[in-house]
Amino acid sequence: MPPSPAAADAFASHSSYASHPDREVHGVRQTKPLPTTVQRWAERRTGPVVAVRDASHDWHRSRVWELTGKGGARWYVKVSPSVKFFTRETRAYRHVVPALGHSRAPHLLNSRADDLALLLTAAPGAPAPGLRLTSVEWRAVHSQAGILCARLHEAGELDRADRTEAEGALAAAAGGAEKYLGRAGDRLTGDEQQLVRDYAAQLRRVGPVPLGYIHGDNQPRNWLWSEAGLALCDFERTRPAARVQDLVILAVTEWLDHPDRKQAFFQSYGWALTDAERQALRCLTALDAVNCLAWGPDNGHPDVTARGRRTLDRLMREDRP
Incomplete structure (x- = not known):
C-alpha cells in the first residue's frame, strides 16, 4: 500500500508524526x-x-x-x-x-x-513538507537525510533470516506486479500493463545489489526538521531488503523535480548507486506506479494516484516513444 499523502502545510506544534488537521x-x-x-x-x-x-x-x-x-x-x-x-x-x-x-x-x-x-x-522537529523551507534549506534536509539513510542501511550485520529476506526482496516486489495490475484494472491501458510486466521481469534479472535495513516509507513526511537537524519517524515498514528500495518514492517525487536535492542526498549518502541498483530503481518506479494507481483511487487519495500516473506516463514516453 502506498503511503498516505504528505502532511498539511501548517503544524500547530512539533510532532514525532506527521500531524494532520482534524x-x-x-x-x-x-x-x-x-x-x-x-x-x-x-x-x-x-x-x-x-x-x-x-x-x-x-x-x-x-x-x-x-x-x-x-x-x-x-x-x-x-x-x-x-x-x-x-x-x-x-x-x-x-x-x-x-x-x-x-x-x-x-x-x-x-x-x-x-x-x-x-x-x-517525541522527537524534535516537524515534518519537512509543512515548514515552507527555502531551496537552500531543502538541500540541507536532503543532505542530512542521506547521512541518516546510510546509517539505517548499515545498522548492523544481517543475520541469516534477515539476509534471506533481503536477498528475496526484489523478487518479492516483482511478484506483486500482477496483484496490483489486477486491482488497477482498466486504469492502465494494455500497453501500460505490458510495460509494468516487462519491468517486473527485468527486476528479477538485475543481479546482486547491496542489502541492509530500509525505512520502507522514506520520504519528507517522515523527516522531522528543526534547529537540531533531521530526525526520522514511522518505522512500521522497516525491514531487511535491497537498499535501493528506500529511494523509490524520492526518485519519483522530490528528485524528479529537484535534482539538486538528489545531489545533496548522495553526497552525504556516501556512495553512488551501482549499475544493478540503477536498473532496479527504474524497475521499482514502474511497480510503484501501478501500486499507486491501484491504491490511490480506491482510498480517495488523488495525490497518490497522480504520482503513479505521472511515473507511468514518463516511462511510456521514454520506453514506448
Whole structure:
C-alpha cells in the first residue's frame, strides 16, 4: 500500500508524526478517540495525562495520539494497523533505529502486543513538507537525510533470516506486479500493463545489489526538521531488503523535480548507486506506479494516484516513444 499523502502545510506544534488537521465529513469534525485501556497503560509509564490529541495520518487505519502530561512533557501512542507492522516497528526501534544516533528518531518506551500499541518519545522537529523551507534549506534536509539513510542501511550485520529476506526482496516486489495490475484494472491501458510486466521481469534479472535495513516509507513526511537537524519517524515498514528500495518514492517525487536535492542526498549518502541498483530503481518506479494507481483511487487519495500516473506516463514516453 502506498503511503498516505504528505502532511498539511501548517503544524500547530512539533510532532514525532506527521500531524494532520482534524478530518471533516459533511462539515463535522472527525477524530479518533484513544482507547481508554491504552491510555491507562501509557499512564503507568508517563504519569497522568492532561491532554490527548489525534495525530493520525489522513488514512483510516492510521492511529496515533499525542499525549501531554502535567508539566508539559509530550509522548506519542501509536496503535499499529496490523501484527506485521507492530512486529516490524517494535523490532526496528530496539535493534535498528539506535544506529541513527541521539535525537535522530523517537525512542520506544514501551509496547503492548495485546493492543498493538507503542509508547514513544517525541522527537524534535516537524515534518519537512509543512515548514515552507527555502531551496537552500531543502538541500540541507536532503543532505542530512542521506547521512541518516546510510546509517539505517548499515545498522548492523544481517543475520541469516534477515539476509534471506533481503536477498528475496526484489523478487518479492516483482511478484506483486500482477496483484496490483489486477486491482488497477482498466486504469492502465494494455500497453501500460505490458510495460509494468516487462519491468517486473527485468527486476528479477538485475543481479546482486547491496542489502541492509530500509525505512520502507522514506520520504519528507517522515523527516522531522528543526534547529537540531533531521530526525526520522514511522518505522512500521522497516525491514531487511535491497537498499535501493528506500529511494523509490524520492526518485519519483522530490528528485524528479529537484535534482539538486538528489545531489545533496548522495553526497552525504556516501556512495553512488551501482549499475544493478540503477536498473532496479527504474524497475521499482514502474511497480510503484501501478501500486499507486491501484491504491490511490480506491482510498480517495488523488495525490497518490497522480504520482503513479505521472511515473507511468514518463516511462511510456521514454520506453514506448
